[in-house]
Amino acid sequence: MRVLKFGGTSVGSAERMHALVNLISDSTPKIVVLSAMSGTTNNLVEIAAALYAKDNNKANNLIDVLENKYKEVIKQLYKTGAALKKGEELIHSHFNYLRSFTMDMFTVNEERAILAQGELLSTAMFHYYLEEIGTASVLLPALNFMRIDENEEPDMKYIEQNAKAELAKYPNTKLFITQGYICRNAFGEIDNLKRGGSDYTATILGAAIQSDEIQIWTDIDGMHNNDPRIVDKTHPIAELSFDEAAELAYFGAKILHPTCILPAQMRNIPVRLLNTMQPEAKGTVISSKTTGDNVKAVAAKDGITAIKIKSGRMLLAYGFLRAVFEIFERYKTPIDMITTSEVAVSLTIDNTKNLDAIMQELKEFCSVEVDNDLTIVCIVGNFAAEKQGYAFKIFDALKHIPIRMISYGGSEHNVSILVDSKLKKDTLVALNNGLF
Ligand code: ADP
Ligand code: ASP
Ligand code: MG
Numbered sequence: 001m002r003v004l005k006f007g008g009t010s011v012g013s014a015e016r017m018h019a020l021v022n023l024i025s026d027s028t029p030k031i032v033v034l035s036a037m038s039g040t041t042n043n044l045v046e047i048a049a050a051l052y053a054k055d056n057n058k059a060n061n062l063i064d065v066l067e068n069k070y071k072e073v074i075k076q077l078y079k080t081g082a083a084l085k086k087g088e089e090l091i092h093s094h095f096n097y098l099r100s101f102t103m104d105m106f107t108v109n110e111e112r113a114i115l116a117q118g119e120l121l122s123t124a125m126f127h128y129y130l131e132e133i134g135t136a137s138v139l140l141p142a143l144n145f146m147r148i149d150e151n152e153e154p155d156m157k158y159i160e161q162n163a164k165a166e167l168a169k170y171p172n173t174k175l176f177i178t179q180g181y182i183c184r185n186a187f188g189e190i191d192n193l194k195r196g197g198s199d200y201t202a203t204i205l206g207a208a209i210q211s212d213e214i215q216i217w218t219d220i221d222g223m224h225n226n227d228p229r230i231v232d233k234t235h236p237i238a239e240l241s242f243d244e245a246a247e248l249a250y251f252g253a254k255i256l257h258p259t260c261i262l263p264a265q266m267r268n269i270p271v272r273l274l275n276t277m278q279p280e281a282k283g284t285v286i287s288s289k290t291t292g293d294n295v296k297a298v299a300a301k302d303g304i305t306a307i308k309i310k311s312g313r314m315l316l317a318y319g320f321l322r323a324v325f326e327i328f329e330r331y332k333t334p335i336d337m338i339t340t341s342e343v344a345v346s347l348t349i350d351n352t353k354n355l356d357a358i359m360q361e362l363k364e365f366c367s368v369e370v371d372n373d374l375t376i377v378c379i380v381g382n383f384a385a386e387k388q389g390y391a392f393k394i395f396d397a398l399k400h401i402p403i404r405m406i407s408y409g410g411s412e413h414n415v416s417i418l419v420d421s422k423l424k425k426d427t428l429v430a431l432n433n434g435l436f
Helices: 014-024 040-052 056-077 081-103 108-115 117-132 156-168 198-208 242-250 261-266 320-330 355-362 390-397 421-435
Strands: 002-006 030-034 138-140 175-179 182-184 190-192 214-218 239-241 271-275 284-287 295-311 338-340 344-349 366-381 405-411 414-420
Touching: 002 014, 002 198, 014 056, 014 117, 030 117, 030 198, 040 056, 040 081, 040 108, 040 117, 056 081, 056 117, 081 108, 081 117, 108 117, 108 190, 117 138, 117 175, 156 198, 175 198, 198 214, 198 261, 239 242, 242 261, 242 284, 242 295, 242 366, 295 355, 295 390, 295 421, 320 344, 320 355, 338 405, 355 366, 366 421, 390 414, 390 421, 414 421
Parallel strands: 002 030, 002 214, 030 175, 138 175, 214 271, 239 284
Antiparallel strands: 182 190, 271 284, 295 344, 295 366, 338 344, 366 414, 405 414
């Protein structure tokens, strides 16, 4: 059984949904994971924000505009009166559900229920289309098997058991359709795997059912060596190791959800990145194989905060780092980069939800400075310790860029630097010119 995930643009119009059928119509058994149509989740975020602000007029207007868009899509999607009628009923029920929130109290739970509507709509619409053209498929409700635990991590045991049980109900079915992104949380409420989470659904599900390959279909021909939205000349990378791909995803390569590589890596399932607009392109294969000994790619992650922590009275004492790290652990705040000197440690975080409380505790035993609006630029490749010249090439390319922090030697395939976000573009372009 294969898992194939199609992102927002791949289901972004009636025309794209029609074209999708050609990519899934061979006889290999498969689970097709779909995102919401492109733009929908952003629209749902806006609707939820209006409801939070108790601006019901605005919310209703946004809901009307989105509903009209869907009404147009189904007119082009279906040919028969019967399918169109089902589509109309589907849209009616989901949009009336959205309208029901304008009357009630609005909390984070209601927001999550709203955000789930995009994937529920796209999968049902596509399933009805398959039905209309006579292609047998089963719509699997992701909310029956996708679950995160109290730490917001995928509950792999539960998912494995329940996904297998759902599939076992349809022993003769070759084609399953399910929702990306959405799940239940430890309290059984509707939740999600964070933005871009459909990739994560695909790899979690692929790992749970021991899929032989996970395919992520999107609007570009694989992982590029640099951010194509920022740098002009980029090219696709044919092969990446799990570690390399995980670093690029975590450090900002938007083509993959930040943590989606891990489930595939744990079960050693290759992940193939493919382009729905250009299905014949080779794309990128991510596997346990490490190839080449050069710099492969660069990615950038914005919204980074740096914290400089200087030990006061505890100069050189052991336990200083432990005391610092314990505070971040207690507030469930991951640290991305870290550098140390004898008396100080600088580190970066991207989740600032608990920053004030963290600062207060740190200030009890050290002096602390905080710096915002920073970007981590991550350079990924094979930097085996015995090879010379990589560091020189990187820093030579960046000689005109003020660098705030450097992390080198933590692993053999990652060099990270921290720069002011205003310099992100310059940094990515300079690395492109100097390294590739
Ligand atoms: P989907 O909706 O299919 O999940 P995304 O928009 O989430 O698609 O991801 C694909 C986009 O990621 C591409 O269109 C591209 O602009 C962007 N991107 C950013 N960095 C990279 C990279 N290094 N390689 C390929 N694409 C990248
Ligand atoms: N629809 C969700 C989002 O826009 C999930 C995804 O597309 O992967 O973030
Ligand atoms: Mg995506």
